[in-house]
Amino acid sequence: xxxxxxxxxxxxxxxxxxxxxxxxxxxxxxxxxxxxxxxxxxxxxxxxxxxxxxxxxxxxxxxxxxxxxxxxxxxxxxxxxxxxxxxxxxxxxxxxxxxxxxxxxxxxxxxxxxxxxxxxxxxxxxxxxxxxxxxxxxxxxxxxxxxxxxxxxxxxxxxxxxxxxxxxxxxxxxxxxxxxxxxxxxxxxxxxxxxxxxxxxxxxxxxxxxxxxxxxxxxxxxxxxxxxxxxxxxxxxxxxxxxxxxxxxxxxxxxxxxxxxxxxxxxxxxxxxxxxxxxxxxxxxxxxxxxxxxxxxxxxxxxxxxxxxxxxxxxxxxxxxxxxxxxxx
Ligand code: UT7
Numbered sequence: 001x002x003x004x005x006x007x008x009x010x011x012x013x014x015x016x017x018x019x020x021x022x023x024x025x026x027x028x029x030x031x032x033x034x035x036x037x038x039x040x041x042x043x044x045x046x047x048x049x050x051x052x053x054x055x056x057x058x059x060x061x062x063x064x065x066x067x068x069x070x071x072x073x074x075x076x077x078x079x080x081x082x083x084x085x086x087x088x089x090x091x092x093x094x095x096x097x098x099x100x101x102x103x104x105x106x107x108x109x110x111x112x113x114x115x116x117x118x119x120x121x122x123x124x125x126x127x128x129x130x131x132x133x134x135x136x137x138x139x140x141x142x143x144x145x146x147x148x149x150x151x152x153x154x155x156x157x158x159x160x161x162x163x164x165x166x167x168x169x170x171x172x173x174x175x176x177x178x179x180x181x182x183x184x185x186x187x188x189x190x191x192x193x194x195x196x197x198x199x200x201x202x203x204x205x206x207x208x209x210x211x212x213x214x215x216x217x218x219x220x221x222x223x224x225x226x227x228x229x230x231x232x233x234x235x236x237x238x239x240x241x242x243x244x245x246x247x248x249x250x251x252x253x254x255x256x257x258x259x260x261x262x263x264x265x266x267x268x269x270x271x272x273x274x275x276x277x278x279x280x281x282x283x284x285x286x287x288x289x290x291x292x293x294x295x296x297x298x299x300x301x302x303x304x305x306x307x308x309x310x311x312x313x314x315x316x317x318x319x320x321x322x323x324x325x326x327x328x329x
Pocket of ligand 1: 031032033036037040041116155156159160196221223224226227258259286288316317318
């Protein structure tokens, strides 16, 4: 087998829309309370895209910051991968609009639909492209405008999610000089269409006046099932890294920002202290595919990446689909 080219992350970026939707704001539109939301989820507020912003707008801002951080021009990007479940439209791919707006004139691109695991799956696709020598520089963006598929009458879902985007530029480790990509995993257990989904708008339930009247274009979720699943796979994914590398090698865990209680339960199962995990869910809620790259950029800014230590990013969500990436800074 040909030698694989080592891969690194040259730059990270994030973008959050300005508008804040607080728990107190939500108390006014749905039967909930700040105390309930804080206690059950750890969320205080989330960001909401402005009326003239779409997913590619958020993605563009995050991508620009990542390219800036990587000291790379848009023309150098070979592939744009946009992980999202709330693309600008079903098709064409949001990556095409993003690449155009960014000025990535030499890039091809596509969207990747794996809900909350989208960024960690996309990162592995990017790493594979670079390792094989097929492409040199790959931009992976996780971007969501979930507020457009939320029913603000459904307290089971509307309190949990927010809008945002995060991005990473993958290239050879030689060029990146940091953020070594050590591997990852991609898993799924299908047949869970009723647990967490947007029921209508696809071939299963095409959009009709009735589907809209029934609110089937909004996200639906069986929260408790997702909760149990998330705690289990979070702990399993991190345990896999501990078994291979040793607990003392882990510098920080930067997980999908799903729910503070889920993260705390998993850390307790792992017998690891909460200061080993980076969270920002209190400020942004769950931003699906955007959550890991936003958290990565913020953990980096906060000085949480220790030289030579591992960064573990577990993610899990609709599908059910889950996996992780492992980096060394
Ligand atoms: O990326 C993956 C995406 N999915 C998720 O992040 C969801 C994961 N699941 C969760 O985060 C939790 O299951 C929730 C936060 C959604 C719910 O927390 P829970 O502790 O599992 O509560 P529950 O569903 O068991 O509901 C407890 C009670 C119920 O009332 P009754 O039946 O006991 O009277 C709910 O109706 O809380 C009620 N409830 C609420 N009350 C106030 C549910 N949502 C709300 C709300 N405000 N927003």
